[in-house]
Amino acid sequence: MSLTRTSADGLASAMAAGEVSAVEVTRAHLDRIEAVEPAVHAFLHVDAEGALRAAADVDARRAAGEPLGVLAGVPVAVKDVLTTRDMPTTCGSRILEGWVPPYDSTVVQRLRDAGLVLLGKTNMDEFAMGSSTENSAFGPTGNPWDTSRIPGGSGGGSAAAVAAFEAPLAIGTDTGGSIRQPAAVTGTVGVKPTYGGVSRYGLVAFSSSLDQAGPATRTVLDAALLHAVIAGHDPRDSTSIDAVVPEVVAAARAGAEPDGVRGLRVGVVTELGGEGYQPGVQARFAEAVELLAGLGADVVELSCPSFAYALPAYYLIAPSECSSNLARFDAMRYGLRVGDDGTRSAEEVMAMTRGAGFGAEVKRRIMIGTYALSSGYYDAYYGQAQKVRTLIARDVTTAFDQVDVLVSPTTPTTAFALGERVDDPLAMYKADLCTIPANLAGIGAASFPAGLADEDGLPVGLHVMAPALADDRLYRVGAALEAALTRTWGGPLSPPELEVPA
């Protein structure tokens, strides 16, 4: 058995049965990382020593007969936007280069408590702003399907690490699609839980009313298992939902059964498709919907008219929140400080540091947010965007009166070439056209592999949205699709073998 190609669920079973140790599993993934990182660059930091120590600890506890979590000993990669007290947390930014946080985020704490082995921190667009991972200050990540193409963003590192078999599990964060769009273009699974479903404590804030952490994996069951580890109420995050976590693991198992989606009402969103969508994306999407119908789902088409305004509303709300949130990078308490020569004032040092430490996209968003929040423009921009947000939430509520889940393609195109959209912010923003409404409405949503586009052979994702706190439905649909498609394909789709220098 190839340890790096095995699912997290498979690895967990093998370790529980004593067939393989956590140290062996971890070492296999570290070897794979060493071999393919020159081509992929999914990681900003790899903690080989810490990972092997954590794995040895799990093995010792297992040998001592201690009760362990389901995923104990399984390696996981964490997006570099979640704080880790034993590893740097840079958010892909020069302004935090080398910063080691004094505390663990709740997500990381829960991973450690469950015995997962942290391999390292994954690459991302700076402060999670971007759709290609090209906005990382530390260089882009390559898509394992074709390393000259983008792995999506902002969580391109997490998706690429999973797709390239460097880790069976990864954590992403999603503000406008940063878990789901990378999943789609790398042929992997990505889930954005309902807003408040996973604690944001220790998640460096970009847009606080939209940010949400979630799983990035290769299989639907693995995503559910990881979701169950990180989800649940956290008193340290006042926006964390104090409710029972949806039965995601049971749903992932039930969905794969023959009658998994029988009678499920599926709504195809009219506004998220058609013109501007690549033919191969449309074809795989249509097939996936047909497949669900063939499995007994009840498919209807319905309209969410306000979704047409989701992208402009998002690009006012997110930059506005970001311009406030990123004010904390003031060169005083942590991170970069530039120009402190004894003559300059704190304000001058602050401006010089931010000018030197932030990249082009972060500056653009701070400027847009500053503009949208400035007096005289507030009502026309930020205020109006918040009203549009209400209309989008109403569209979603109305839709879920008629159907159980909504579906669309995850992103209008397959992975585009590195460099293709860097000088055209609006073209870059359109990658998130289908994923943004779920963030604005606060509902759970996910992307599942739907096959390869005929014209370029690159992965396409099916996007599924469910009502708030009904994240289990995402897994039911994903598992049904996965079971049916892998039957058709004769196994999961994998990227071509990477060119690994000998």
Add this chain to the structure above:
Amino acid sequence: MTAITPDEVAHLARLARLDLAPDELSRLSGQLDVILTAVAAVSEVAAADVPPTSHPLPLANVDRPDEVGACLSQADALAGAPAAEDGRFRVPRILGEEA
């Protein structure tokens, strides 16, 4: 919407405490113009009587008991400081030259 001038961009940069080089200013003014024109589409929506949504969850006044809990030690809090002195953050002067 009116075009945004390099002067306005420079003003925004001052508000945002961002030191921008002249070439950044000119590039940004073009890009901000395009982006702001695109996002101004929100104004096409008739929403005069629609309440704004600032947050997806209907939460208000989330409280916790006011109890002493674990917190960072002074050393941990200062560990990432660009400059520290006598157990405190050392910062550049905060008053103007004439003060």
